[in-house]
Amino acid sequence: MQSSTLKIEGALFIITVDPERRIIRDGSILVEGQRITRVGKASELASVPADRVIDAREMVITPGFTNGHMHISYAHATRGIFPDDLGPEYLPNVFKLQAIMTEEEEYYTSLLGITELLKYGTTTFVDPGSTKYLDACMKAYEESGCRIIVGWQVTDRPNPLNVPVYETQEAIERMEETIKSYDHRLDDRVRAWAMPFSAGFASDELLVAAKALADKYQTGMTIHHVIRPESAEASMKQYGKRPTEHLEDLGVLGPNLLLAHALGVNEAELDAIERTQTKVVMNPTAAIKGGSGTTKTGLLPEMVERGIGVGIGTDAGNNSNLVESMRAMYLVAVLYKDGRQDVKMIPAETAVELATISGARSLGLDDQIGSIEAGKKADLVLFDTKRPEWRTIFNPVNNLVYNADGRSVHTVIVDGRVVVEDHKPLFVDEWELIQKVQKIGEDMLARTGVSFPQRWPMV
Numbered sequence: 001m002q003s004s005t006l007k008i009e010g011a012l013f014i015i016t017v018d019p020e021r022r023i024i025r026d027g028s029i030l031v032e033g034q035r036i037t038r039v040g041k042a043s044e045l046a047s048v049p050a051d052r053v054i055d056a057r058e059m060v061i062t063p064g065f066t067n068g069h070m071h072i073s074y075a076h077a078t079r080g081i082f083p084d085d086l087g088p089e090y091l092p093n094v095f096k097l098q099a100i101m102t103e104e105e106e107y108y109t110s111l112l113g114i115t116e117l118l119k120y121g122t123t124t125f126v127d128p129g130s131t132k133y134l135d136a137c138m139k140a141y142e143e144s145g146c147r148i149i150v151g152w153q154v155t156d157r158p159n160p161l162n163v164p165v166y167e168t169q170e171a172i173e174r175m176e177e178t179i180k181s182y183d184h185r186l187d188d189r190v191r192a193w194a195m196p197f198s199a200g201f202a203s204d205e206l207l208v209a210a211k212a213l214a215d216k217y218q219t220g221m222t223i224h225h226v227i228r229p230e231s232a233e234a235s236m237k238q239y240g241k242r243p244t245e246h247l248e249d250l251g252v253l254g255p256n257l258l259l260a261h262a263l264g265v266n267e268a269e270l271d272a273i274e275r276t277q278t279k280v281v282m283n284p285t286a287a288i289k290g291g292s293g294t295t296k297t298g299l300l301p302e303m304v305e306r307g308i309g310v311g312i313g314t315d316a317g318n319n320s321n322l323v324e325s326m327r328a329m330y331l332v333a334v335l336y337k338d339g340r341q342d343v344k345m346i347p348a349e350t351a352v353e354l355a356t357i358s359g360a361r362s363l364g365l366d367d368q369i370g371s372i373e374a375g376k377k378a379d380l381v382l383f384d385t386k387r388p389e390w391r392t393i394f395n396p397v398n399n400l401v402y403n404a405d406g407r408s409v410h411t412v413i414v415d416g417r418v419v420v421e422d423h424k425p426l427f428v429d430e431w432e433l434i435q436k437v438q439k440i441g442e443d444m445l446a447r448t449g450v451s452f453p454q455r456w457p458m459v
């Protein structure tokens with residue numbers, strides 16, 4: 001069967017993020033089936049026929065964005081309930097809410113989270129193992145067309161967060177079962193990794209076994225790593241070692257491990273990360289709202305400088321609240337300039353790399369996604385620049401990072417399939433879904449009794 005062809009024609013600029021970092025003015029892209037087959041000047045592709053042509057005049061095209069840490073399955077149902085001065089105590093409540101979700105509730109809530117991500121240009125994301133009903137949620141991944149990395153989140157140590165605790169052997173089996181059942185599903189859009197919650201809540205045996213599974217099945221592994229700088233001190237107390245040193249001693253560091261957060265890791269730990277080609281995802285929207293000191297102790301500029309495979313994520317819609325890659329890009333571009341009082345920190349181009357090619361590398365997917373090149377999967381974002389925030393336009397990278405946000409995303413393509421068009425998701429009735437999830441959230445709060453007073457009277 002011949003795959004159908006799609007031509008995206010005459011874009012104002014294509015920000016390719018290819019090895020030469022070319023920005024093509026008046027460019028066109030040809031997609032055949034799931035892949036990009038040609039990228040070039042519109043004039044070069046003018047005579048190439050296609051089954052469908054998208055008129056991209058006045059549009060800026062970027063690769064789809066990656067989000068390396070985004071709990072997709074629960075937060076959207078009870079978004080914004082936590083007071084902003086709550087601190088880490090919100091976490092036990094998160095797990096309390098999550099624990100009572102039904103299969104149907106998790107499906108709809110996941111679908112709303114996915115809708116938000118796709119609509120604003122994030123095409124690939126990591127759900128760090130918090131989805132309970134993967135079979136039901138596979139339907140949401142299939143319908144929406146997103147690219148997702150899933151896993152089974154495990155701990156084998158009692159923990160104050162109410163993260164479910166398993167016997168070590170059962171935890172290992174659950175991770176393995178999940179990898180075997182879900183890795184490479186939906187035309188390879190779904191990947192499944194090993195996902196122990198964190199080194200603090202996992203025995204050495206569990207961490208070592210998780211890494212062995214990632215190696216055996218040639219897949220990945222992610223853990224929460226130094227969520228706040230204080231976690232480093234906890235590790236010193238528990239193991240007499242810095243958290244990253246502890247992992248290196250166990251042999252858990254490596255190219256297929258993605259450390260999430262990594263706040264307060266020191267230069268010696270960066271040496272270990274660099275030496276072992278371990279990957280990192282930093283979550284600026286969550287870190288700054290949680291007062292985690294990312295501008296003070298976050299070493300993102302140093303990671304970039306060392307060539308570490310680092311990407312950006314957001315964490316969930318309930319702690320970070322902001323789950324847009326565009327905002328995360330903006331924040332990494334401005335936070336370190338201000339924190340270090342140095343405008344040379346994280347240029348706009350680096351911010352774009354962190355959300356595209358470098359992000360893809362941190363997920364082990366840079367041979368498939370992260371740039372607009374012939375042979376890569378067609379994950380593309382088309383921005384409508386006929387809007388005041390995009391104009392005037394001379395340097396599209398600066399405009400993308402510093403002026404624009406997700407609201408100007410017009411069309412989103414994942415794996416060659418148009419999933420958002422004219423700002424609307426094509427796979428769901430968005431308003432109907434929102435109303436459903438509002439009702440789900442009300443039910444969950446009533447069932448758990450979780451509630452927080454608001455500061456202003458609601459009359």
Ligand SMILES: [Zn+2]
Pocket residue numbers: 069071128224260315
């Ligand atoms: Zn997390």
